[in-house]
Amino acid sequence: MPTLLHSMFSLLFSAAILLVGHGLQLTLxxxxxxxxxxxADLIGYIGSSYFLGFVLGCLTVPRLVARVGHIRVFTVLVALFTSSLLFIGLVDNFMLWLIARCLIGWGIAGIYMVIESWLNDKTSIEHRGSVLSVYTVISLSAICVGQLLVGFDLGYAGLFMLAAALLVLGIVPVGLTRRAAPHPIPAVSFSFRRLFAVSQVAMVGAFFGGLVTGGFWALGPVIADANQLSAGQVGVFMAVTILGGTALQLPVGRLSDRIDRRYVITGLAVIAVLTSITAIVLDSRNPQVIYVTMFLLGGLSFPLYSLCLAHANDNTDLSIMEVGSGVLMMNSVGSILGPLIVSFLLGYTHMALFIVSGVALSILACWTLYRISFHDVAREHYEPFVNMRNTTQEVVEMGLENEESEDSPEDSLNDEAANKQQL
Incomplete structure (x- = not known):
């Protein structure tokens, strides 16, 4: 395992540098x-534009990679990301910001896909879970570091230049790697109607989970500002929420392996609703109270995507790739609408995110309890919980991993030998 990670050092190093810059610009x-x-409503539109670009990237980047290759696409996406970010720092025109933010979303979706495709393509099935875990820790840690950089006293122009410099530096390790490029990325394919028929809880849960997390990612700094936090405290506000989501992913996933995942989804939703109500009742501007509340809200809402994906795959004979793509897109639709709703309510109250979270997750809890009462699940296609981020490539690779596990022993040995030769 250490040898394998050492061979992937350039990719992981690139991901870390890029995602520090990405984390900084998310708040900046x-x-x-x-x-x-x-x-706030204009900022909400800009946040939704980012997630729209992300969805478009998931749908279009695989075809682009198939035409010109991973390294060229990676370089173009980073250049597009960086130039769009700098453009935002140069002008204050709303329509131009909408276009630039959409391009940033498109670019980061493609960057995620290229890096994750590269990592997975060069990893054998027995090591894939460990490599993804290391990558997840590195990426979330890098994003958290980026949030904290907002507190540096550089001025907005200096912070924009710092974020852009980090993004550009992220090209260097990948650009100098001697490793062969991976196979083309499969394009996503799914039917909303068919997926909703086989797993209503998963699709509804992915939508409302995206509604809450999308509102946070797009408007977290605005919400923190509305609660009278300073620029340095805004970074901490964002970081503790991400840390909460990271800390509870694995315990929640392991619990869902032992009982009906719908009970876990309901439990998370109910506790998140209670957390939101508590925050609204306290209505505290104390930073420590806000940090604790956001840590809990992040920990309770972030795992919903992975749980819904696992639940959907437990109860259908559709391909993992098709199910995963559909759940991802449903989550993305919620992420597009979330900033619009939260920004509208911010015009009336600084508790907007907690109100949206309380209402959205109350609906999810009621719907899931209804489905539990009238619909049993057999878990005929049960697979252990996998900590998944909402990116297309992790969905695709989970599908490919499932296909590999069904190969003959001889095929597996041949694939492993080929991987070792490439490494």
Missing amino acids: VPLYAISLGWE
Whole structure:
């Protein structure tokens, strides 16, 4: 395992540098919009534009990679990401920001896909879970570090340049790697109607989970500002929420392996609703209270995507790739709508995220309890919980891993030998 990780050092190093810059710009752009005096609803539209670009990237980048290859696409996406970010720092035109933010979403979706495709293609099935775990820890840690960089006293121009410099530096390790490029990325394919018929809880849960997390990712800095947090505290606000989501993923997943995942989804939703109600009742501007509340909300809402994906795969004979793509897109639709709803409510109350979370997850809890009462599940296709981030490539690779596990022993030995030769 150490030898395998050493051979992937350039990819992991690139991912770390890039995602520090990405984490910084996630918080920097909304904060800069606030400094320009923009209303919350306009910032919400910009956040939704980012997630729209992300969805478009999931749908289009695989075909682009198939045409020109991973390294060229990776370089183009980073260049597009960086130039769009710098463009936002240069102008204050709303329509131009919408286009630039959409391009950033498209770019980061493709960057995730290229890096994850590369990692998975060069990893044998027995090591894939460990490599993904290491990658997840590195990526979330890098994003958290990026959030904290907002507190540096560099001014907005300096922070934009720092984020852009980190993004560009992220090209260097991959650009100098001597490893062969991976196979083309499979394009996503799914039917919403068919997937909703086989797993209503998963699709509804993915939508409302995306509604909550999308509102946080797009408007977290605006929400923190509305709660009178300073620029340095905004980074901590974002970081503790991400850490909460990271800390509870694995315990929640292991629990869902032992009992009906729908009970776990209901439990998370109910506790998140209680957390939101508590935050609304306290209505505290104390940073420590806000940090604790957001840590819990992140820990309770972030695992919903992985749980819904696992539940959907437990109860259908559709391909994992098709199910995963559909659940991802449903989550993305929620992420597009979340910022619009939260930003509208921010015009009336600083508790907007907690109100949206409380209402959305109450609906999810009621719907899931209804399904539990009238529909049993057999878990005929049960697979252990896998900590999945909402990116297309992790969905695709989970499907490919399932196909590999069904290969003959001879095929598996041949594939392993080929992987070792490439490494």
